[in-house]
Amino acid sequence: MSNTFIFKFILAEWKKNPWFFIKKILLFIPVLSIVGMFSTAAIVPVVNQKSFLNNCTYDWIAYCDEKPKSGFAFRVMENTTVAHILSTDNALVYRPQTVIDLFIVDEHNLYELEKSYFNKKNLLYGDMSRLSTSDDSVGIALSYNAAKQLNKKLGDKAHLIIRVRQGIDSAKDSHANLRSTYYPVTIKAILKPFEKGIGLVLTNNKFLEFLEKHQLTHEIDYQFVIFGNSEDNHTVSANKIVYKKAQLSDVNFSLSKNKVLLIIAAMGAVVVYLLINREVKFTINRRLRTIGILLALGATEQTLLKTFWIEQAFIIIVTSIVSSIVYKYLLMEPYIGEYINIKMFVTILLIYAAIGLLSLQIAIRKVKTAMKDPSLPDIISSKPEEL
Amino acid sequence: MEISIQLSQVTKSFKTKYQRVDLFKGLNLDIQKGEFVVILGPSGSGKTTLLYLMAGFIKPDSGSIVVDGQEIAKLNENEICRYRNQKIGFIFQFFNLIHSFNAKDNVLVPLLLAGVDKHKAEQRANELLEQVGMSHRKNHYPWELSGGEQQRVAIARALANSPSIILADEPTGNLDQKTGETILELLSDIHHKEGKTIVVATHDMKIMKRATRIYDMETLISA
Numbered sequence: 310m311s312n313t314f315i316f317k318f319i320l321a322e323w324k325k326n327p328w329f330f331i332k333k334i335l336l337f338i339p340v341l342s343i344v345g346m347f348s349t350a351a352i353v354p355v356v357n358q359k360s361f362l363n364n365c366t367y368d369w370i371a372y373c374d375e376k377p378k379s380g381f382a383f384r385v386m387e388n389t390t391v392a393h394i395l396s397t398d399n400a401l402v403y404r405p406q407t408v409i410d411l412f413i414v415d416e417h418n419l420y421e422l423e424k425s426y427f428n429k430k431n432l433l434y435g436d437m438s439r440l441s442t443s444d445d446s447v448g449i450a451l452s453y454n455a456a457k458q459l460n461k462k463l464g465d466k467a468h469l470i471i472r473v474r475q476g477i478d479s480a481k482d483s484h485a486n487l488r489s490t491y492y493p494v495t496i497k498a499i500l501k502p503f504e505k506g507i508g509l510v511l512t513n514n515k516f517l518e519f520l521e522k523h524q525l526t527h528e529i530d531y532q533f534v535i536f537g538n539s540e541d542n543h544t545v546s547a548n549k550i551v552y553k554k555a556q557l558s559d560v561n562f563s564l565s566k567n568k569v570l571l572i573i574a575a576m577g578a579v580v581v582y583l584l585i586n587r588e589v590k591f592t593i594n595r596r597l598r599t600i601g602i603l604l605a606l607g608a609t610e611q612t613l614l615k616t617f618w619i620e621q622a623f624i625i626i627v628t629s630i631v632s633s634i635v636y637k638y639l640l641m642e643p644y645i646g647e648y649i650n651i652k653m654f655v656t657i658l659l660i661y662a663a664i665g666l667l668s669l670q671i672a673i674r675k676v677k678t679a680m681k682d683p684s685l686p687d688i689i690s691s692k693p694e695e696l
Numbered sequence: 697m698e699i700s701i702q703l704s705q706v707t708k709s710f711k712t713k714y715q716r717v718d719l720f721k722g723l724n725l726d727i728q729k730g731e732f733v734v735i736l737g738p739s740g741s742g743k744t745t746l747l748y749l750m751a752g753f754i755k756p757d758s759g760s761i762v763v764d765g766q767e768i769a770k771l772n773e774n775e776i777c778r779y780r781n782q783k784i785g786f787i788f789q790f791f792n793l794i795h796s797f798n799a800k801d802n803v804l805v806p807l808l809l810a811g812v813d814k815h816k817a818e819q820r821a822n823e824l825l826e827q828v829g830m831s832h833r834k835n836h837y838p839w840e841l842s843g844g845e846q847q848r849v850a851i852a853r854a855l856a857n858s859p860s861i862i863l864a865d866e867p868t869g870n871l872d873q874k875t876g877e878t879i880l881e882l883l884s885d886i887h888h889k890e891g892k893t894i895v896v897a898t899h900d901m902k903i904m905k906r907a908t909r910i911y912d913m914e915t916l917i918s919a
Binding site: 311313314317318322324325326598599602603604605606607608609610612685686689690691692693 | 745748751754781788794805808809811
């Protein structure tokens with residue numbers, strides 16, 4: 310067995326030129342992390358939907374075809390639409406072009422949520438079980454992270470502050486004519502992170518009266534997600550899909566909307582392959598003379614292949630571990646951080662390792678080709694650069 | 697006397713971009729066991745190719761190469777590797793030490809490739825470095841050694857698995873005269889003490905005095 314030789318060789322190469330290995334690791338980490346981000350970004354809504362469905366108390370859930378065109382989770386608070394169902398006539402009513410700012414209410418003051426607030430990593434851990442209801446409030450559905458933020462900060466003491474820009478359509482316009490109205494809310498449900506908006510759920514008459522009183526009921530063309538009880542007799546319209554609870558378990562939450570993400574992820578995997586291929590090729594070229602010397606000393610093809618494979622695989626494994634950490638703590642924490650438990654983390658790690666090792670398996674053929682290179686005898690009999 | 701290496705009707709040609717060059721056309725050569733053979737010839741005459749054929753680095757187009765009764769062209773990939781590892785010790789003009797390994801580790805390479813136990817291999821490497829007068833430099837890396845020292849380590853490496861044949865391609869070609877002499881002294885010593893078959897390809901006429909037999913490439917090719 311030549312395992313002693315293999316490990317001795319790899320260690321000696323590391324020792325001789327550590328930067329050569331570190332450079333590779335640094336090169337792969339961002340690529341793998343981003344591949345993971347894009348590939349799992351497509352899964353995020355499904356993960357959250359499943360989680361929601363496991364815990365929801367609603368009898369139906371409706372999704373619309375149209376999605377908001379811009380913004381991330383924190384923008385939900387800035388530029389959003391509200392949906393509610395009128396239990397009186399089953400009409401679906403939305404709040405169009407109305408800026409809803411969600412304020413934190415504590416015992417003494419109001420604090421406005423700032424954009425940056427939602428990006429603070431250390432505020433992302435909340436206990437969702439603490440979310441409770443109160444009879445005089447209206448249930449709302451928030452994006453997962455917004456809910457986490459709120460729960461961490463204030464439990465369920467949230468208020469909707471509905472600001473209507475009187476006579477002005479755009480939310481970007483001046484605040485000069487802003488009229489604010491307040492209503493207590495209870496966080497009832499969690500939206501998919503990439504589905505923006507505050508969905509109102511379980512509206513009550515008080516709230517409807519409140520909206521009417523403040524002239525806040527207008528219809529708009531789209532909404533993202535709404536939830537309802539069995540008594541809600543929701544009418545299916547062209548731009549939304551309604552699932553009954555009984556159907557929910559059969560619903561395949563298609564990734565079709567995220568095809569672009571999957572394509573980007575697939576392209577990323579190709580980039581990983583190309584990088585590994587390039588690195589293997591580069592390593593071979595750098596070591597062509599060594600390959601020739603080792604063959605001359607009686608190294609077998611298997612020994613050389615194994616040496617290259619173990620060395621590169623080690624780099625890929627180290628890279629995969631670091632990439633998984635980057636993926637979890639730097640890229641995905643704001644979106645599905647709580648769902649990336651140890652099992653998910655290991656899965657991501659295995660996916661990274663699989664992409665890398667599969668690419669390596671393909672790229673390693675170049676070593677075979679190099680070993681058959683007819684110029685090898687000439688290379689080992691020529692004067693090396695270092696002499 | 698017993699034949700160590702026998703080349704019969706060996707042909708070897710190379711293809712360049714524009715033409716095919718016939719290097720050997722029916723080359724015959726017999727080398728007896730324990731001989732110190734010098735193959736003389738100018739650069740480009742095919743000396744290195746001849747050694748590579750004997751070592752099994754390259755295959756002849758036709759003809760046979762029998763080493764210690766074994767037709768090496770018929771060996772499969774693993775057998776030819778074992779042959780190179782066990783039966784042949786190769787000394788290169790440019791030493792060809794592995795740069796990430798120190799002197800001792802370079803000597804260890806053929807032993808570890810042969811699967812020799814690490815401790816036994818280290819013991820053997822130490823002995824060989826002692827034999828070539830390099831034990832005091834065993835932890836030094838190739839770039840820390842002079843040309844002569846590197847070649848001594850390369851000789852120790854060539855002897856690692858106690859091969860019966862040592863093939864040396866211009867072993868003094870990259871050394872100054874004095875250092876070259878000491879290397880030749882070392883090879884002669886190995887020849888006398890261990891009775892190994894030594895084949896040296898060179899264009900250095902001074903090596904001839906140590907040879908038990910001399911072949912001229914020109915004569916070999918035209919014969």
